[in-house]
Amino acid sequence: MEPEEGTFLPKVDINVARWDQSTYIGRAKYYFSTTNPFNLFIPSSDLEKAKILLDKYKLGKPLTGVTIDDIYKAKEQVDSAFHPDTGEKMILIGRMSAQVPMNMLITGCMMTFYRSTSAVIFWQWINQSFNAIVNYTNRSGTSPIPNEQLGKSYIMATGGAVFTALSLNKVLHNAPSIIGRLVPFIAVAAANCINIPLMRIKELKEGVPVYDENNQLVGKSKIAACKGITAVVFSRVVMCAPGMVLTPIIVNWLDKRGLFKRYPKVNLPIQLGVCGICLAFATPMCCALFPQKSAISVINIEPELQVHCFNFF
Template identity: 55%
Template sequence: MSSELSLNINIKEPRWDQGTFMGRAQHFFMVTDPRNVLLSSETLEEARVIVENYRAGVVKPGLTEDELWRAKYVYDSAFHPDTGEKMFVIGRMSAQVPMNMTITGCMLTFYRTTPAVVFWQWVNQSFNAVVNYTNRSGDAPMTLNQLGAAYVSATSGAVVTALGLKSLAKRLPPIVSRFVPFAAVAAANCINIPFMRQRELKYGIPVMDENGNRLGESANAAKQAIAQVVVSRIGMAVPAMAIPPVIMNALEKRAFLKVNSLQMNVLTFSSCAPISSLVFATPLCCALFPQKSSMSVSGLEADLQEQIRQTSPQTTTVYFNKGL
């Protein structure tokens, strides 16, 4: 019976306390679960209907609380939190682990030649551009011209950075060249994310009071949100790209691993996945900062501060979706 399930469950917020790291980690383990990317359109649509109906006060007969939360996390894994639109499949956070394992393995394996560096950095930054756009904060659309300009700027800047680091590494010890992919990815994240979210930096992102009432748009909030996302993304790359180079450099010195380049490439690629632990790195790094980020009203633009003082004088802290 519909009355069996309370209508007081707040599914607008995560199931676990987002004020603690462990609570955020539990939340993101659900959101980034790679199995979610395999769900059918019918399953996603069913979850959407359950969630939207529950928010409207309509409960599916026989629905349990666990089933409701499961539907909520299936919904969150595929639909944008601000626009409600279904996200492009490879841009979803549930696609991060399988996509990053493949791309990272290739970047660590094929790092010696310039064409390989250019190709795999382009592939990686194209993927990142899709993820950054898909998981942007706010609900304002980007035009095709804006999106195209952002994509070209982000990917070309990242590739140029990778080539510059590769050139510099030639003068340094061999092990340093193994860190070029990680350094390039870290630097590229600092370029790619702001470029793909440049509209937020220019026009701001929605900020709300504690009850979810929209108070305006803030570019200062966008700067904080994007900085937090950059830190999280760099952190995700550490297990996959900063640890394997040290291990592989040590193994290559052993006589039993002095094999032809093809065998070495296969070994490097196959060792990347278990060492990287991307299944854990992705949700744990997403959990570094709350998804519903906050800042003091005094940190906002002067005109927005004045607007909030007039319309909501009791508000001292504003909240916003930082994106992923």
């Protein structure tokens, strides 16, 4: 039942996710909402209306014909398009909702044209360029990553991915085709292992804030930073795995049965389709593997901080 005109809605904290982020299911629901590709098709006018509605709700103004569900829907739309710190509208391909379609296209092409040296270089470069755009678009508004660091990370991740892919292609030249089809996954995994630590090198050098059970700041821990960044690298690699491992297995099976010899034009569409299906589930489910706020045992951090029990961000 909708409220009457001018009704004051119940106050809820819309600065936090709608679902319980201490559980995997709650985090998965949040990321399914955040990475929903259909958010890309929301007109700018509707996004502006959602932002205005959300601002009115935050100010406690009476609203006409609006329910709490409408408020949460507006929040999902605003979160999908506007930067959480600056409030600026993010570029389209840098948004989280662009992750699935963009990665579907890039990954599908990487695995389709994996034999050609020029294609390997081109698509690994495109992949790391896209990652750089995402990193820049979603950079912190309060502690932004310097452009110099973004550039260094981009160059080294691209170089690492291209070197890994070309080296493995040369070494595995006579290996079974299924092995060759897995080279793009190994190259992307290697690039993630380079890119993410470089992007967060400041945290590794200075540590991340840690808090005790009363949410009081204790200090900064490099060990906690290392643990957190390792978890991010792991989740990113696992996120790539379903599409970049399952797709080659399916495609190799179809290739052995002569499908692509009879219908060569279906090769790329099939790879894109399988990748898209895998990514639609793997992206939100792997983002949800670890909570943004995690606990760490006292005995596993620096001695000077071990006198406290805490959580770290």
